[in-house]
Amino acid sequence: MGWFENGWGLSLIVFLPLVGAAVVLAVPRARETAIKAIALGFAAASFVVSVIATVAFDFGSAGYQFGADTSWIPAIDSRFHIGVDGISLPLVVLSTFITLLCVIYSWNHWPEPHNPKAFLVLMLVLATGMAGTFVALDLVLFFIFFELVLLPMYFMIGIWGDRNPMRLPGFKRPVETRLYAAIKFFLFTLFGSAFMLLGFLALYFRSGNGGLPRTFDIEALSARGAEGQLFTGTFAFWVFFALFLGFAVKVPMWPLHTWLPDAHTAAPTVGSVLLAAILLKLGSYGFIRIALPILPEEAKAWAPVIAILAVIAIIYGSLACLAQTDMKRLIAFSSVGHMGFVMLGISTLTEVGINAAIVGMVAHGIITGLLFFLAGSIQHRYHTREMARLGGNQKILPRLGGILGFAAMASLGLPGLAGFWGEFMALLASYNPFAGANLALFRSAMVIGAIGTVLTAGYLLWMLQRVNLGEIPEEWREKSFRDADGYELGAWVPLVLATLAVGVYPAIVFGTTNDSVQRLVARAFGG
Amino acid sequence: MTGMLSFAALSTAEGGHAAAAADPSGFLGLLAQGAWLIPVVPLLAVGLIVLFGKRLPFKGWELAEGALAFVALYSIALLIGNWVEPMAFERHVEIARVGLLPGGGSLVLEWGWVVDGLSIMMYFVVGVVGFFVFTYSKGYMKGDVRFTWFFAAFSIFAGGMLVLVSSPNTIQLIVGWELVGLASYLLIGHWWEDHANNAAATKAFIVNKVADLGLFLGVIIAALAVGSFRFTDLLDAVEAGDSALADVGVWVGLALFIGAMGKSAQWPFHVWLPDAMAGPTPVSSLMHAATMVTAGVYLLGRMFPFYQAEGFGAGLKPLILVIGALTLFLGGLVALVQDDIKKVLAYSTVSQLGYMTAAMGAGAYTAGLFHLFTHAFFKGLLFLAAGSVIHAVHSNNMSDMGGLRRFMPKTFWTFVIGSLALAGIVPLSGFWSKDEILASLYYDSQHGGGGLATFVLVLAVAGAFVTAFYMARAVNLTFFGKYQGAGHPHESPRVMTYPLIGLAALAAVGGLVNIPGAFPAFTDWLAARVHLPGDHHAAALNLGLAAIGTLAALAGIAIGTAIFGRQRATQRERDRFRIPLLYPLLEHKYYMDDLYDYALVRPIRGPLARATNWSNNVILDGVVNACGAAARRLSALVYGGLDQRGIDLGINAAAAAAGEAGGALRRVQTGKVQQYAAALFLGAVLLVVGFLIFG
């Protein structure tokens, strides 16, 4: 397995979907089954390789594994440096896992205007971008993968998205929601990325000071950052700010979140799932992998800001959820709150907090992905997402309703299910943040965050009550509905099982992350 | 690959160095080691019922019943074992480990199970009462729309409750705590076609969730102070006078107590419990009377040394005492005016939970838990009997009942036994436990509790009177007088009456396991595990107090019967007449619900949520959209003004000139080859002529 461990394994995970996209492109558009089968095959292959990597992973070691480091663009000292450690492994597996489930779900659920070929090609390209971001250890490589996910998602939302017209200030005629959402998503993220790129470049040029060769390498930069000599003062402040903008937009952190409800609501089901499950994690992963270790002192200086914004997001997201009438938009806003817990964990700069953040990311990926699948299927059947019109879904579609109930319970952080650990450990971490932190601030954050869990329970139960429970409204009484079919269950049951598994035995994630987080925190923040 | 192995390996650690007694050996050891099955079997049953329940002959009931029978038998075996040799056993299974940087070390998350007096007592209560209630439910829920699902959810409760009481650490406690909360939500809203039930279910969940904030924060603070989630480590730290824990002792104590107040429906968190009666009656019986609501008291019991230790939780004892006293008295008063028989019992439960809490506040470990133990039997019984009545008359309201003792004698007699036990009539179980509480309140008033404890003692005696009074009222209105409802009520089937008889037997004799001075078996069970500083179990029966308590109860029964015993007119007016001042206050439950609704729920759901959404859509999105609009405006300016009219002007002019010229010249092009050729030759000739002339 030498070849596997020398970067080929990871390259397979990352580039198999891209190869798949190329193959799908070569198949005539009319042969849909072949197209789907090929896409499924490549997505499954990528997932299987990631599982093999997990099995072969040495959980006793905190460093990077399966790495490759070859010359790539010598002119700017950028190298093709990839590798996984305990922090990125769960996210890599999560991304291949969710992609596979999305392909399965897509088998017979196509948003208009149909065209599976184009859709699957985009999805596979997206898969490459997502997995690539999590394995990249070179800033340029990271940036390329980070941006690679933008375009497919833009097209997914813009072409297959919600066609309902909406009114916009400054436009005389109503605009189709999908166009507005797609452009908003694209511009927002690009806005952040531009600053992020500036930050990367600044790091690159400053890394050469002091006689060292300039580098884009994350490992090397982290080592130099931990020494605390190179990146200091105003320079570090602005670089952190630039990185913060780039990642915060993606997370998204309040008040840079407003692209999220629109994009999630307008995107086709699979697009929403991928957005919520993986794309949001790119931002928080960026904080953990790049911003914290390279600029530890600035991270400490910024931590209170991040904590405050995270807590605002928790309360704000939950309150906004309570005012929603559109089920999908409610779930979208719930992401703001849940990612608030993730960021709260990160802002503590402790092992517990960062571990909690990763568990929170994985749990949110699984659970909110499931919720978006369900919202998509509900819309598919009722042709509406207005909760006021729904009701008695548990009676009409018992299987779908049951899974919706389960997902809502998991999302509100029921102990014993995956969502609990991220929330609880994040709160726990903010009681004892990093040395030198403002204790009063972080402990207030803990209490306010805890209040957020009550509001979370409130809006999810309210959503359940309006969608799942009650009598069946007149509108649907005479209609016949098909309960969840094999493909839907094929996509959902694995998510349900994963939620249970992580909930009952959280070492599935904690066991992987802890050593690497320990290494990261010890190097960056001492200890 | 080796890494994977260590990752997956479940490490079982030796438990509780605090456990004074050694692990039991031999058969008892096996029994204790296998006790992990107690919570797991009902949870397995949940999965099986969901997957296969509908295909089974009894639609999944048999699986639930089997699981509970297993728990009941196992708990009886443990009980006997504990009698033979007191057990203090615990085992842990690590499920995750997270590094703790400040101070080093790791925070270990574990599953585990405890076998000691307290947990065995709870296993027994859950298993035995649960077994009777599950049996009863088969009859009560017959023909229900979601019969199978009912037993699945009920088994979630049983499993969750056992997870809770078997927990050796606070994390697992939280898991069990929330699992029973989930089951409560599912079962209160069992008939979810009616949104009133859903509202009650949601209310129960949210109120509990609010109180759970306390539990969460208390667990977090305690765990970080001690570096472990285990109860044993926590209590060891208390014993050792650990300064890190002492620094936050008051906060931990307060936070955990708030959690306990939510689950155990203490004032002012009690509002969810009466609404929870929207669920099927067996649910009210097992969860909202016998077991689930006692989880808070159980937590106080588990943490008892903490709340006794000076510098840790002892400062909170007056608070606990007062909250318990308020709850027991105010809850009891509301029970006086309820027409819904289940609400009477619900407020009675609130009141009795107040007794338990007050006992804990008075430092009476055994008394509080003993009342928990006996209350589980007689209140479970009362609910089941009430359910039997409701089953017969198809109404919850006592104004639709009356004279039922002739129609349903078994229900009548068991209800009476339960009522007398609740009222505290000797020698039924309630007498012994209530007397024990009164005795410990008295003791506390003599030993440092001061005037507060005396006041609480007076309230407790008054509460005994009120208890007897409302139960007399309920018995009279339900079973005596003339039948007021429609149809012909009849006795319930045997599947429902046998559990009534079984519980009635327990309610009658359950108190005999703890006769002060003569047979203090219960005290011994519970005392085995932990040193109990300050638990002043009365060495002998205080005859004076017992007489006062009994007299109060008898007076309550007498007055209640005097008022409600005869043929009655309209009940509501009579109540109003008897207690004119208090009635409006009681009927509106002290306006607590309205207070919460108007002060908290509505502002959050209405203006606050809308304002947030508005600020999102108008302010934040407004900024974003304004940026977009501004960019568009700017681009129009740059394009239309600068680009199109400025820079492009010259370029466009050149292009236009070229176009004009082409238009003019194109007429020359006729397409006729010969004209072209003629022009060609003409040109050639002109050239020749030119050459000739100028050349």
Next chain:
Amino acid sequence: MTVNQFLILGALLFSLGVYGVLVRRNAVAVLLSIELMLAAVNINLVAFGSLLGDTLHTGHIFALFVITVAAAEVGIGLAIVILIFRNRSSANVDELDLMKW
């Protein structure tokens, strides 16, 4: 023999060709007239070639080139004419104004 005789012959022949190109309506005749013009040029080339006594015989060789090119040109020209005739049942040059803008 002076060169003038050849030049006069060539000029006459060329003029005949020009006349034919400009006046004839039939496309085939136009093509033939072009051949006449080419023949006139060839005469001139050969005449000057021998007059100048060029050792490389450039004039003769060029004449051969012209003949070759003329043959190819007529071949293509006739093919076009035939196609036009097939499409329009006419080879009348006046009616051909396809090249008008």
